[in-house]
Amino acid sequence: xxxxxxxxVLREGLDVVFVGxxxxxxSAEQRAYYAHPGNKLWRVLHDIGLxxxxxxxxxxxxxxxxxxxxxxxxxxxxxxxxxxTDYNVxxxxxxxxxxxxxxxxxxxxxxxxxxxxxxxxxxxxxQQESRDADFPRVFVLPSPSGKAAGYxxxxxxxxxxxxxxxxxx
Numbered sequence: 030x031x032x033x034x035x036x037x038v039l040r041e042g043l044d045v046v047f048v049g050x051x052x053x054x055x056s057a058e059q060r061a062y063y064a065h066p067g068n069k070l071w072r073v074l075h076d077i078g079l080x081x082x083x084x085x086x087x088x089x090x091x092x093x094x095x096x097x098x099x100x101x102x103x104x105x106x107x108x109x110x111x112x113x114t115d116y117n118v119x120x121x122x123x124x125x126x127x128x129x130x131x132x133x134x135x136x137x138x139x140x141x142x143x144x145x146x147x148x149x150x151x152x153x154x155x156q157q158e159s160r161d162a163d164f165p166r167v168f169v170l171p172s173p174s175g176k177a178a179g180y181x182x183x184x185x186x187x188x189x190x191x192x193x194x195x196x197x198x
């Protein structure tokens with residue numbers, strides 16, 4: 030059995046699970062989610078109010094206390110999406126059905142497209158149409174990776190945060 034590049038950060042009752050395609054090289058080396066210095070994820074989570082402070086990538090397990098989890102569609106390979114061949118959408122879906130967060134948020138259109146079964150060109154970032162009433166709400170977000178800076182838009186991230194706040198009222 031292939032070793033996981035990063036352990037899942039999951040438990041029952043989470044508000045949201047952020048879903049990547051696979052750990053990038055830097056994240057795999059550091060054994061920490063979204064570890065590349067050019068990645069905006071940790072700053073954005075604080076900016077949109079999902080965390081009380083900006084966490085460092087090495088503190089990724091601590092965000093469980095904020096109702097946040099992490100996983101990837103490929104757990105056994107690392108690198109850019111063009112290098113990944115071992116996506117396991119079925120295993121991902123089983124995990125999500127087991128832990129039942131309020132929402133899942135893909136941190137790229139590529140991840141969303143693999144799960145939704147359509148091309149990235151057909152996906153509009155934001156909340157997706159519900160496919161299954163028994164499944165958490167699905168969001169697709171612009172990638173926080175520095176490599177995707179030309180496509181960056183914080184608005185769908187803010188919309189996710191607002192939706193989560195409304196669910197807690």
